[in-house]
Amino acid sequence: MVALSAERVDEMVREGVAAMQRRDPATARRLFEILADPASGVAPPWLLLAQACRMAGDDVAEEGAVDRLIAEQPRHLRGLLMKGDCRARAGDMRAMTSFFSLAVKLAATVEQLPPALAAELDRARAALAAQSRDYHAHLDSALHGVDVAAAGPRFREAADILAGRKQVYLQQPNSFYYPGLPQIQFYDRAQFSWVAEMEAAVPAMRAELEALMAEGEAFAPYIQPRENRPQSPNPLFGDPRWGAAHIWQDGALVPEMADRCPRTVAALAAAPIPVIRERSPMALFSRLHPGTHIEPHHGMLNTRLICHLPLIVPPGCRLRVGNDVRAWEEGKMLIFDDSIEHEAWNEGDSTRVVLLFEIWRPELDAAEREALTTLFESIVDY
Template identity: 35%
Template sequence: MGPHGCASTLTQVSSKPQTASMTGQHISAEEWTRKGFEAIRAKDLPAALDAFRAATQGPGASAEAFLGLALTELAHRNHDAFGAAIDRALALEPQNPKALVLKGDGLMHDNNRRAALPFYRAALSNAPANPPPSLKRDLDRAAAMVASLAQDLEDFLRAELEREGFNPSTSSPRFALALDLMTGRRERNPGPQQPRMFFLPGLAEHGFYPRDKLAWLPALEAATSTLKGELSNVLSDTGSFAPYVMPETNAPQRDYQGMAGNQDWSAYYLWKNGAEVPANMAQCPQTTAILSQMPLCDMPQRAPMALFSWLKPGARIPPHQGMMNTRLICHLPLIVPADCGFRVGAETRSWQEGHAWAFDDTYDHEAWNRSADLRVILIFDVWRPDVTPEERHLIRSMLAAIDTYAGVPPRWEI
């Protein structure tokens, strides 16, 4: 279904000439928006279009105004303008369910079914408990599209995994169950692990992973002074750090609670999304060599990830959960002032310079720096030691298949 269905109430609007009352007035964006919806109710499409265009030209334009503009542009069959207006609405209100549905509709109109799926899903997850009738119709359409598109994805995914050797009867039972959970064939029981993408059942539940199961930690800690020396050189050019959370343009935006584009939490990458960052590695050759000896996670377009991460004075990273429970995130503190803390699940710890740990980031976790100084740690991801080689291969194959299906780079975070 294309976007025409969402504008059915507008396609019947008459093409009256613009009225004098809609021109030559110096009024606010809010007032223009009100006039736009009045014109829609009066079935005066040209006046509505003029009003919404005026409402979105200057400061004070709202997501509601851009939604009105999108619908009236669509009724005029101006599909490019429709898409641009929806993008502006989502920039203002990333979780607006109406805008998310319309974004999905626009992608469907462009025959981009795979890109539409996450927008329809996001609309449903951000829907109010009791939506008004007009929004409910949009959400019902989104739910129907999700069901259809999700089945399409599952069929593609299982076919690709079969080519990579997956057999539900003989392959890892844990992975077979994980695939059923991910595709919605089965539901998992609630627990402390809450991955946003993939859950492999049967793994031991540890917020902070036991040190005695990570034989490589002492070697990492022994290199603290070397790593700190290279970090000092990096910090001489703070412009080389970039915000850890960057806004996305090809997928629905999550609520990052003010962290998107925020320099308070920033990163200097050595590996990013599975790719080396040669210029940064050249600045940190010893750090690169030490990390290369670690059991780094390797997943196409996702891992390894390795970075120096700073948290500015007074900053706080809000509670969040990671992508999948088959990896661990390692922290080696290098610059740690007092009054810095880190919570994983129900356990809170303070960083100590040179004392590393690894944790399961699918537990709810958060960090803070209540000091007057900068905090910097080395972060990287490793495979959980209890994930078998077969399961690692199947996970890599699954992710590659998802990327092939989506046709766009994945969204990923450490």
């Protein structure tokens, strides 16, 4: 066979496409196989050959042509979709999922797709959804005889992540990362001996808070401008719907708040709050107006935990940390790692207020805390 001229190649492609349009896959396949022969001297039309073989019902030949196509072009959308179809017809649903998932992921980066290709991608998404449902049902059936409650929340979360019902959330502090700390979203408040003492002081703290709120001037927007820093992209920047009344700010006790909320200040002394010059203690009343959503974000450090002691909580208020969503309950401490993605909602009809403060992570020993304090103060000094 001699190399084909460009004119003859174009002619054969047109003839092959016309043959498929009139439902004559045999003729189309013969023409495309000639073009796919290395002796033809042209780039093999693997996609057209695969389509002709599919029309002819030759699954093996179709997959062979598709394999050649994606070997040369690993991100070819139609090739990936056809490969997924080949694997589905062969009963290999895990492979189908892999190829369809990659095609869907790549398609998300394309601004405009041809209508026919967009329809094929919709079909792939539907197949992925169906396969996901089958997978979930399989896992649920396999675990039917397992005492999942006895296995504990870690096992349940792992199973949900495996099934695609939840995702992996890890510490991603935006300022300082300390390696080797456990990835725990919410801590059990019973783990902390000082919590009961603070919870017992809630009536007194709430009385101080209500007096503060009655005067109406203690709260400012939680996110405020910082001198010589870019404006925060948070949608609640400068918005009083998320407010703060600082008790300790930048490591200093706010004198006015010490006078107005002495029982709250005294109660905070029970917690292992870091003492870091110009940084900590940090404690405040955090107010969230009804209808307000604090969007997903990460905290600055993973060397601390954030504590919420709910003082005023209407129905419809909740906090998500990673995969775990919890409602605040008045008088019951929530302790969580804010370096894991978290968000909050007040979907009630009145204001929610919690006492918010930070504590050292319990996994850090005294020597680590001392070293970290020196490190953070050196950052302040720089």
